[in-house]
Amino acid sequence: LIQNGTIVNADSAFTGDVLVKGSKIIDVQPKIEPEDHMTVIDASFKYVFPGGIDPHTHLDFEFMGTKTVDDFITGTGAAVKGATTMVIDFIVPRVGESLLSAYDRYVKKSEGKAICDYGFHMAITWWSEEVAKEMKAITNKGINSFKMFMAYKGMLMLDDAELYQAFLRCKELGALPMVHAENGSIIVENAKRLIARGIIGPEGHDLSRPEDVEAEATNRACVIAKQVDCPLYVVHVMTDAAAKVIEEHKKDGQVQIFGETLAAAIGSTGAPIGCSFRDAAAHVMSPPISHDPNTQINLLEHLSTGVLSCVGSDNCTFTCEQKEKLGKKCFTKIPNGVNGIEDRMAVVWQKGVTGDHLKITQYVAVTSTNAAKIFNIYPRKGVIAVGSDADIVIWDKNAKATISSATHKQACDYNIFEGMQIDGGPIHILVGGNLVYKYQELTNVKSVGKFVHTPCFSSTAYPKEA
Numbered sequence: 433l434i435q436n437g438t439i440v441n442a443d444s445a446f447t448g449d450v451l452v453k454g455s456k457i458i459d460v461q462p463k464i465e466p467e468d469h470m471t472v473i474d475a476s477f478k479y480v481f482p483g484g485i486d487p488h489t490h491l492d493f494e495f496m497g498t499k500t501v502d503d504f505i506t507g508t509g510a511a512v513k514g515a516t517t518m519v520i521d522f523i524v525p526r527v528g529e530s531l532l533s534a535y536d537r538y539v540k541k542s543e544g545k546a547i548c549d550y551g552f553h554m555a556i557t558w559w560s561e562e563v564a565k566e567m568k569a570i571t572n573k574g575i576n577s578f579k580m581f582m583a584y585k586g587m588l589m590l591d592d593a594e595l596y597q598a599f600l601r602c603k604e605l606g607a608l609p610m611v612h613a614e615n616g617s618i619i620v621e622n623a624k625r626l627i628a629r630g631i632i633g634p635e636g637h638d639l640s641r642p643e644d645v646e647a648e649a650t651n652r653a654c655v656i657a658k659q660v661d662c663p664l665y666v667v668h669v670m671t672d673a674a675a676k677v678i679e680e681h682k683k684d685g686q687v688q689i690f691g692e693t694l695a696a697a698i699g700s701t702g703a704p705i706g707c708s709f710r711d712a713a714a715h716v717m718s719p720p721i722s723h724d725p726n727t728q729i730n731l732l733e734h735l736s737t738g739v740l741s742c743v744g745s746d747n748c749t750f751t752c753e754q755k756e757k758l759g760k761k762c763f764t765k766i767p768n769g770v771n772g773i774e775d776r777m778a779v780v781w782q783k784g785v786t787g788d789h790l791k792i793t794q795y796v797a798v799t800s801t802n803a804a805k806i807f808n809i810y811p812r813k814g815v816i817a818v819g820s821d822a823d824i825v826i827w828d829k830n831a832k833a834t835i836s837s838a839t840h841k842q843a844c845d846y847n848i849f850e851g852m853q854i855d856g857g858p859i860h861i862l863v864g865g866n867l868v869y870k871y872q873e874l875t876n877v878k879s880v881g882k883f884v885h886t887p888c889f890s891s892t893a894y895p896k897e898a
Contacts, residue, residue, distance in 0.1 A: 433450070433471070433472045434473045437476070440795075440796050448460060448463070453865070456821065456822055457817065473826065475826050478827060479827040480824060480825070481515075481800070481825040481827055482815050482816050483516065483824060485518045485799070485803040486745050486803075488745060490747060491503055495748070496766075496768065500749050501749050502747065502773070502843050508548045508881055509874060510774035510840065510841040510842040512548050512874065513874060514841075515827070515858040517824075519546075519773065520550065520551040520577075520886075523535055523538045523555060535573060535575075543883075546879060546881030547863070547879060548880075550883060554570050555581070556578050558590075559590055567601055574885030576886040576888045579609075581611075581616070583619060592652070592656065595611075599656055599657055599660040606894055608663055608665055608890065608893050609657070610664075611650075611666055611667065612667055614718060615649045632761065638720040641718060645719075646670060646673070657687050664690070665692065666691050668694050670693070670694070670720065672727055672731065679734070690893075692740065693735065694745060696717065697722070697731055699780075701723050702723045710756065713755040716759075716768055717770045718768045721848075732789035732790065735784070742802050744776070746772060749771050751844060771848060775849050782853075782856070801815060808887050824860075825858050825862075826858065827859070828856065828859045829856045830856070831854075832857075835849040837850060864880055
C-alpha cells in the first residue's frame with residue numbers, strides 16, 4: 433500500500449493511495465485503510481509516477497565491428513536505477529539474415545536476464561519478398577514496429593523504393609514503421625570530401641552530418657508515409673529543423689506522425705570544441721548532438737506542444753577504448769552511440785520540469801504514457817490505474833544527485849551528462865509489484881522482467897481502424 437502520495441498521470445494529478453497485489457494495481461483511492469498484512473510505504477510529499485518506458489535502446493548490440501558493453505543485465509539494471517521500468521530494444525538483423533533468425537538470437541540475449549520488462553522493435557536492414565512475408569510472422573511473435581534506416585549506406589540503409597514497400601507492408605499488418613532519418617548518400621559524399629582535406633578526427637563526424645541532412649530525410653520519410661497512408665515514428669529527432677518538418681506534416685492530419693527525441697539531445701551540447709579524442713569520440717552518435725544550446729530549449733518546446741511525443745535514450749554504449757581502437761584513424765569508423773538509459777528520467781526532469789518547460793503531467797506523458805499508447809500497451813503500462821501493471825516510481829522532488837560515470841550502474845566508462853546536478857529523484861521503484869529499488873540502491877537484481885507483447889493496430893497509430 434502506497435499512501436499519501438501525489439499520483440501523477442499524463443492527464444491528472446491528485447493526492448491518494450495505491451494498493452498493489454501481486455503484479456497489479458488493484459485499487460486507487462483518495463484514502464485506503466491499511467490492513468495488518470499490508471506493507472505500507474508512506475509517500476507523503478512525494479510524487480507517484482507510472483514507471484518510465486524507454487522506447488529506444490540497443491543492448492548487447494553488435495555494431496560497427498564491435499559490441500555494446502551494456503547487455504540486458506547491466507542495461508536493464510541501469511534503467512531501473514534511473515526509474516525506467518520497461519525498455520523497447522531493437523532487434524537488428526544482419527544484412528541477408530532472416531528476421532526470424534535474428535528474433536531467435538535476441539531471445540537468447542534477453543531471456544531470463546532483464547531486471548525490468550522489455551519489448552522489441554524489428555529493424556529491416558535489407559528488403560526482399562521473403563522479408564515482407566516474415567514481417568507477418570514477427571507480428572505474431574508480439575512485435576508491432578519495424579525500423580528502417582535512411583543512413584549507414586552500404587550497411588543498413590534502404591532506398592526510397594524499399595522504404596515505400598516496407599511502409600506499405602506495415603500498413604497491411606497494422607504495424608508502425610519507424611525511421612532513422614538522415615540522408616545516407618549525402619553523408620557518404622561529405623565524408624569523402626572531408627577525408628580528402630585531411631579531416632579524419634571526431635569533428636569530421638558532425639561536419640559530415642549537418643542539420644539539413646536530418647531535416648531532408650525526415651521530410652522524405654513523411655512524404656513516403658503519406659503516399660502509403662500509414663503512420664510513422666521518427667526516432668531520435670535531434671534538431672529543431674527536423675522537429676519543424678514533423679510539425680508541418682502533422683498539420684493536415686492525414687496520417688499519424690510521431691517524433692521521438694533523446695535525453696542526449698535535451699541534456700547535452702556535445703563535446704567541447706578542441707577537446708581530446710577521448711571526449712569527442714565519446715559523444716559521437718547519429719544524428720549528432722547539436723552544439724547549439726537553443727536546440728535543447730526548442731526540443732523541449734516541441735515536447736510541450738505535442739509536436740514530439742516521446743523521449744528515448746538510444747542507449748548504445750561503448751567504452752572509450754572501443755571507440756579509440758576502431759576510430760582513431762578515421763571518424764567514419766568510430767562506433768556510434770552514447771549512454772542514456774540510466775539518466776533519461778533524471779535529465780528530462782531537470783531540463784523539462786525543473787527548467788519550467790514541461791508540466792509534471794507532460795513529464796509523465798513524454799517519459800511513459802505516450803510510448804505506452806503508441807506501441808499499444810496502454811493501459812497495462814504508462815498509467816497509475818486499477819488493472820495496470822504495478823510499475824511504480826515514488827519520486828522525491830527534494831532529492832539531490834550528481835550524474836557521474838564513477839557512480840552510474842552502466843558498464844560504460846564515460847557519461848555524456850557528467851557533472852549534471854539533478855534536483856529530484858526516485859526513492860522507491862516497483863517493477864511488476866516487486867520492490868527493486870530503495871533509497872539509491874537496487875534491492876532486487878534478479879530477473880523479474882518479462883517480455884511484453886505489443887499488438888498491432890494501435891488505436892493511437894491507426895485511429896481510423898480502431
